[in-house]
Amino acid sequence: MSVGTDSKSLKGMLKGQSQLPISPLERINQLRSNAVNQVNALNLPTKHDEEWRFTDISPLTKISFQSAREASPLKDSDVEHFYLTEAVTRLVFIDGVYAPHLSTQIAEPFKKSGVVVSNLAAASSEDLAAIESHLGSHTELQDNIFAALNTSFLHEGALIIVPQNISVEAPIHLLFIATQKEVSSHPRCLLIAESNSRVTVIEDYVTLREETYITNAVTEFVLADSAHVNHVRIQRDSKEAFHIANCSVSLAQNSNYQSVSIAFGARISRYNLSVLLKGEGAECAADGLALISNRQLADTHACIDHIKPHCTSHQLHKCIIDDAAHAVFNGKIIVRPDAQLTNSTQSNRNLLLTSKARIDTKPQLEIFADDVKCAHGATIGQLDNEEIFYLKSRGLSEVTARDLLTYAFGAEVIERIPVASLKLRLEQVVHKQTQRD
Amino acid sequence: MIDQDSKILLEVRGLCATVNNSEILKGIDLTIKSGEIHAIMGTNGSGKSTLAKVLAGHTDYEITGGTVDFEGKNLFDLAPEERARAGIFLGFQYPIEIPGVANNQFLRLAFNTAQVQQNKDELDPLEFDDLVREKMKLLEMNPDFLDRSVNENFSGGEKKRNEILQMSLLDPKIAILDETDSGLDIDALRIVSNGVNQLANKDNATILVTHYQRMLNYIVPDYVHVMESGRIVKTGGKQLALDLEKHGYDWVTIEKTAAVGA
Numbered sequence: 001m002s003v004g005t006d007s008k009s010l011k012g013m014l015k016g017q018s019q020l021p022i023s024p025l026e027r028i029n030q031l032r033s034n035a036v037n038q039v040n041a042l043n044l045p046t047k048h049d050e051e052w053r054f055t056d057i058s059p060l061t062k063i064s065f066q067s068a069r070e071a072s073p074l075k076d077s078d079v080e081h082f083y084l085t086e087a088v089t090r091l092v093f094i095d096g097v098y099a100p101h102l103s104t105q106i107a108e109p110f111k112k113s114g115v116v117v118s119n120l121a122a123a124s125s126e127d128l129a130a131i132e133s134h135l136g137s138h139t140e141l142q143d144n145i146f147a148a149l150n151t152s153f154l155h156e157g158a159l160i161i162v163p164q165n166i167s168v169e170a171p172i173h174l175l176f177i178a179t180q181k182e183v184s185s186h187p188r189c190l191l192i193a194e195s196n197s198r199v200t201v202i203e204d205y206v207t208l209r210e211e212t213y214i215t216n217a218v219t220e221f222v223l224a225d226s227a228h229v230n231h232v233r234i235q236r237d238s239k240e241a242f243h244i245a246n247c248s249v250s251l252a253q254n255s256n257y258q259s260v261s262i263a264f265g266a267r268i269s270r271y272n273l274s275v276l277l278k279g280e281g282a283e284c285a286a287d288g289l290a291l292i293s294n295r296q297l298a299d300t301h302a303c304i305d306h307i308k309p310h311c312t313s314h315q316l317h318k319c320i321i322d323d324a325a326h327a328v329f330n331g332k333i334i335v336r337p338d339a340q341l342t343n344s345t346q347s348n349r350n351l352l353l354t355s356k357a358r359i360d361t362k363p364q365l366e367i368f369a370d371d372v373k374c375a376h377g378a379t380i381g382q383l384d385n386e387e388i389f390y391l392k393s394r395g396l397s398e399v400t401a402r403d404l405l406t407y408a409f410g411a412e413v414i415e416r417i418p419v420a421s422l423k424l425r426l427e428q429v430v431h432k433q434t435q436r437d
Numbered sequence: 438m439i440d441q442d443s444k445i446l447l448e449v450r451g452l453c454a455t456v457n458n459s460e461i462l463k464g465i466d467l468t469i470k471s472g473e474i475h476a477i478m479g480t481n482g483s484g485k486s487t488l489a490k491v492l493a494g495h496t497d498y499e500i501t502g503g504t505v506d507f508e509g510k511n512l513f514d515l516a517p518e519e520r521a522r523a524g525i526f527l528g529f530q531y532p533i534e535i536p537g538v539a540n541n542q543f544l545r546l547a548f549n550t551a552q553v554q555q556n557k558d559e560l561d562p563l564e565f566d567d568l569v570r571e572k573m574k575l576l577e578m579n580p581d582f583l584d585r586s587v588n589e590n591f592s593g594g595e596k597k598r599n600e601i602l603q604m605s606l607l608d609p610k611i612a613i614l615d616e617t618d619s620g621l622d623i624d625a626l627r628i629v630s631n632g633v634n635q636l637a638n639k640d641n642a643t644i645l646v647t648h649y650q651r652m653l654n655y656i657v658p659d660y661v662h663v664m665e666s667g668r669i670v671k672t673g674g675k676q677l678a679l680d681l682e683k684h685g686y687d688w689v690t691i692e693k694t695a696a697v698g699a
Contacts, residue, residue: 085456390533393493394547394603395521395554404546408537411585415537 010044010145013184016067017152017362023121025128027273028154031136035151043146054328054360055270055299060242065214067153068095072179074208076102079177079191082206085421087173089117091158094177095213096185098156102175106168108132113166120157120188130161130192138220138248138276144329146244146270150186150218157188162197162227171200171419178237181211189219193227193255200230200418207265215266217245223255225279230258230418234426237265239296248270251419253279253308260416263290264429274303277339280436284313289413291433293322304346306339308367315346320410321357332364340369346376351383351409379431399436406434438639439659443471444610446508446642447492453502453667454491461487463505463667469611472639476653476678477646479664480686485646486530488664489615493527494520508610522554524610528600528617535587540599543587544569548606572605576632593620594629601632612636613644618652630655650682663689 017036023029044061045052070393072094083090092102098119098125106117116127123131141148158174176187193199205215223229237243243266249257263269275284290298304313319327329348350359361378383405391401410430417423449467453460461484469475479485491498492505494517505512507523515523535543541562548568549559562567570580576598588596597617604612614633618626633656637643644654653661653675661677662669663686671677671689681688 055460146578387533387535389495389517390529392517393527393529394543394607395518395550396547397518398516400546404538404543405535407493408535408586411537415586 008293010039010149013149014152015037016069020153020155023155025123025131025138027132028299031151032154035141035148035154038141038148039145039152042143042148044145046392051100051301054326055268055297057268057270059268063182063212064184067143068097068180068183068185074099074102074177074179075173078208079175082175082204084171084173084202084419086419087171087202089170090173090175091117091119092177093158093185093187095180095183096156096176096187105346110166110168114161114163115166115168116159116161118159118170120159120190121155123159124259127159127161131159131190134192134220134222135190136220138222138250139218139246144246146216147218150188150216150246153186154188157190160189160191160199160201162193162199164194165196167198168200171202171232171345173202173204176205176215176217178205178207178211178213178215178241179209180213181209182213184214184216187215187217189217189377191221191229193221193223193229195224195252196226197224198228198274200232202232202234202419202422204234205237205243205265207236207241210238210240212240212267213238214244219245219247221247221249221257223249223251223257225252226254227252228256231260232417232419232422233259233261234422235261235263235265235269235271237269237293239265239267241266243269245270247274249273249275251275251282251284252279253281254281255279256282257284259284259286260413261286261288261300262426263288263292266296266298268297270299271301273300275302275313276302277304277306277313278308280308280310282308284311284312285332286313286315287413287416288317290319290321290327291317291410291430292325292327293433294325296324296325298325299328302334303334304344305334305336306344307336308338308402309340311339312343314344316413317348318409318413319350319359320353320406321350321359322353322433324354324356324358326358327360329359329361329378330364330369331362331376332366334374335365335367335369335372337368340371342369342372342374344372344374348378349409350378350380351406352380353406387434403435407431410434438472439490439647440472440639441617443473443639445470445536448506449503450505451503452488452491452500454498454500456487460501461498465667465669467662467669469642469644470640471610473623473660474637474643474645474656474658476658477644478650478660478661478678478681481648483664484667485664486615487631487647489527489644490612492613493517493525499623517588521607522551526604526607526609526612528597528612530605530616530619532588532596532600534591536589537622538587539583540585540587541566541569541583541698544583544606546644551607564647569606572602575605575635576602577628577656578602592660594622594625597621597625598632601629601636605632605636609641611642612643613646615646616648617645618649626652627655630656650678653678665690
């Protein structure tokens, strides 16, 4: 009975979908109609589904969300505090709608050499082939109602193409701003990094109002041979909001994917990261930090799949859980029979600041090759007494010592962000949230 | 340097302490005056590191007897951080790594806490940077230590140098150096010892807790105490350390037994 209500509610979110303009790209129209069928066929997951055991998503059904028709009339001055000095190129989406007047173009020399940073809906004809072959190709909709819902609304989004041998030094900022209550937005990103290219992308979810809304994102990163991509993902949605995201990364030979994902916001958030090491010698680092309090729930599901030999993956996922907040981590490392000489580490470390804070963690290793080096583990605990004593023996008070160690616990991940101004800002957020005095 | 007229900094009388109900210190008597360097030697498990931690206020240990006066005050009235601010410094055998906190940030925080305690002005990052770089020269430390996380991925020698750097910034009245020589190669031992010697003066005191005599080739003690089973069983001058090195710790026990027998 409840299942019926749940699924109906998500179908309700399809409202407005039929009013989307028909895309000139047949691929997009196909993806949409296929996705609509999926949404209609799937039910909202419940805690009886293994993948959603610890995350009750049903509060979503209590609100009727609608997609925004047009971008709020925001000016630079309303949102420029989100801008990053280093990121000269920026795509801004307001409640899921592209905002050209707040976005900035890629510098002319890069444009000339074929770098594309644009709204997906306005892709030029030269890029259609690339879009055809990659858009939606890396995201499985089967059993994934949220990715299907996102794909149903496939229209605008961030498109980044970095051609062969091109290195884009300055980071590209994808800024998704929520401004309205009870709005659903379906951000979409596609990055195609051609062989031996290099780029840093910041995927940034922010809000102007502490309202209830839903962000339901799908991101696809495709790295060709020897491409190097830094991916920074910041989720600082409203603490009342729902944030669901699916990110799929495909790595060809000798490519390198370095990601840091930070979750501060949302009442309930769920991040599915799927990395496929498809070519020999590919490398990936997927680090994460969830810093949550009150009644927030932050769920990260990561699957790192080693298909070919000589690949490396490292994952450090940390959670700082305050009040009655609840974090979930599920990290699966798969080493396929072919993937000999895999080197993989995974560590999930959790700091519980109160007796009501909760973590459910499940690191999983599935190894089908015999000559591999894999290590994984999870720790759960309070601050270490020896560390506190060390700081106190230097004259720091108990409170200062605890604050510093809590801050450090989070800063270890923030430190890995390769964008100085963003790093500084996030350090300040962590600092503020970890001060008791 | 022994000077009969110098003042008593630390007076330990009959100190007993337990950890998990097991008695580790069984009546320690020790008097430390300003200007003095004391070496506390003993085998593993003799209680010498426990004594160091008890004096610094580690909460794992329960004091079950005796008194410790620090400059006329009851040391046990002070929390570990208050002892630190009052001038007791413990150099750790295994300094803690704190990933995520830059060393300079930590050093400045500790330094400024001490400044506030002494009613002096706090230093801003630039002023502090000048000061700490000067101090680092003494220990032949590379300035990139400042930007690295506290002790993270430091070698054994780097960690110990970082301890002595903290000591130099905090300028304690009593420095208790717990096995500071362990894990040091001879160059690092020379540098660290040189740092300790430079910091020793007529107004402070140093307690070296060590298993081996080798550090005492560089830092010459005024007194050598030998601990065994939670007690100080022998006290002498620097020659005692050489005798121990030559004859081994058994020699003290045998000598003691012989004395009792006679």
